[in-house]
Amino acid sequence: MRRFGRTLVTAALAVTVVGGTAGWASGDSQTAVxxxxxxxxxxxxxxxxxxxxxxxxxxxxxxxxxxxxxxxxxxxxxxxxxxxxxxxxxxxxxxxxxxxxxxxxxxxxxxxxxxxxxxPDRRILAFDPRGRGQVAEVFGDLEHAVHVSVIVPGSDNDATVYDARRGPHTGPAGMARSLRGATGGATAAVAWIGYTTPVGVGLDAADGRLARAGAVRLARFTAGLDAVGAPDPVLFCHSYGSVVCGLAARHTDATDVVAFGSPGMRAATAAALRTGARVWAARGPSDWIADVPNVEFAGIGHGADPTSAAFGARRVPAADVQGHTGYFAPGTQSLTAFAAIAKGELR
Structure with a gap:
């Protein structure tokens, strides 16, 4: 009984803490588009x-x-x-x-x-104004690219704030630009906000409902890339976006799935994702996501820590990453590794 009580407390804490890029604001329940x-x-x-x-x-x-x-x-x-x-x-x-x-x-x-x-100079690959809006933008020449990466972001991302001012190298577009720059232009990068993300911290961020809907859309999006002859992509999955990628991985042709700042991928191990892709994980020392309990109880929480040895993902060095959104900052170990993964040089 005492163990059950601890589990309930941990699950409640997960509801309080799990969130996305905005951090600690309370969240409202969202209807998935x-x-x-x-x-x-x-x-x-x-x-x-x-x-x-x-x-x-x-x-x-x-x-x-x-x-x-x-x-x-x-x-x-x-x-x-x-x-x-x-x-x-x-x-x-x-x-x-x-x-x-x-x-x-x-x-x-x-x-x-x-x-x-x-x-006219922007390559908007998807735009849906329903709800808070969804958008995907291409950086680089996707038609002729040898390598393609897709940034799958977490909470508080939508079309209404897509072009809002953000810190350098943060947000889906900033991450995509930074990654492309780090590869010397050798990859096309897609900032993909193709699903309804949670808002702030609340049940949506601790639950898998929006991630399940997003996983269906991500799988179809990657099938669309394949249909027009694009290379198999690398998925870079941030925060709640890593939950989406965890659920979608087995249904995509991704070569690599990279989870960073992740609360869990709804799988106990990398093998449980049932994907042929290489699975990578990164977490910086000051990322508040480390305070999120890696539990799953009654559908709340996202399970094992992808950076743990037991999970079995390849580790991405991130000792110099600052905070929850600093993984694409120039000069960081994580960005250097991300660029090598994007170009197929790190296996």
């Missing part, structure tokens, strides 16, 4: 060159890619103009069409906070 993008009903009712359009809810990314390959340029661009929110979020659609569609969609919202996403 799932399913096909806005405008799907009109898309389903349309045709191109006398052919029905692939259903965004059921067509696999490779089917989507095959469909677009059978259209001429005029038909493709007509779909972009008529259905920008669908084309811009349709995994398997050609990358230039998605970039163009998302420029149109971001501009069409009429919201000042989304206006920068419509700039």
């Amino acid at each position: 799932t399913g096909p993008p806005p405008g799907t009903a009109a898309w389903r009712a349309d045709m191109a060159s006398g052919r029905p359009l692939p259903d965004p809810a059921t067509a696999a990314p490779h089917e989507v890619a095959a469909f677009f390959a059978g259209l001429d340029d005029a038909a493709r661009r007509a779909l972009v103009r008529s259905h920008p929110l669908v084309v811009g979020n349709l995994d398997g659609a050609p990358l230039p069409l998605r970039y163009e569609a998302n420029r149109i969609a971001a501009a069409a919202t009429g919201e000042a906070r989304y206006a920068p996403l419509a700039a």
Whole structure:
């Protein structure tokens, strides 16, 4: 009975502490944005060159890619103009069409906070304004890249704050830019906020509900990269994002999964992730995530510490990392190792 009581206390502490990049603010319960993008009903009712359009809810990314390959340029661009929110979020659609569609969609919202996403020099790979909004941006040339990395962030990330001021080399975009710079431009990096993240610290951050929904979307996103001929990606998974990656790993073709600042990956060991990817883990000495109990009780908490010897992940050096978000700071051991992993040089 005493042991059971300690477990309850530990689980309660996990609810209080587990969070994301913002730290210690209280959190509100979020409704996960799932399913096909806005405008799907009109898309389903349309045709191109006398052919029905692939259903965004059921067509696999490779089917989507095959469909677009059978259209001429005029038909493709007509779909972009008529259905920008669908084309811009349709995994398997050609990358230039998605970039163009998302420029149109971001501009069409009429919201000042989304206006920068419509700039012609940006490669916005996904944009969904529902809820708090979701966005993915490419840094580098994804069409011709030899190496691809995807940054999967944790709590308090969404389209509404994506372009907000942050500390250097933090946030999904800052991490992606820093990683690409550290590789000397040898990799394309994607900042992926493709799921509904928790807000602050609360039950959402300690529970796996949003991570499960995010894992489905991450798996489909990586299948979309494969469908357009991109290399198998490296997933860099921060904080609650590592929970998403832990649940998605077995369903992706990632070569490597890197968890950093992680509260757990909902698996007892790296082997339990059931992925062929190499699994890596890093935690800096001053990262407050170390105070999060590595437990799972009644669905609360995310399980074993990925940096523990028992978990079995490859360790990434992080002795000079500051805080919870300093893993991509220039000159750190972690960024040097991340760059080598991204280029396939560290195995």
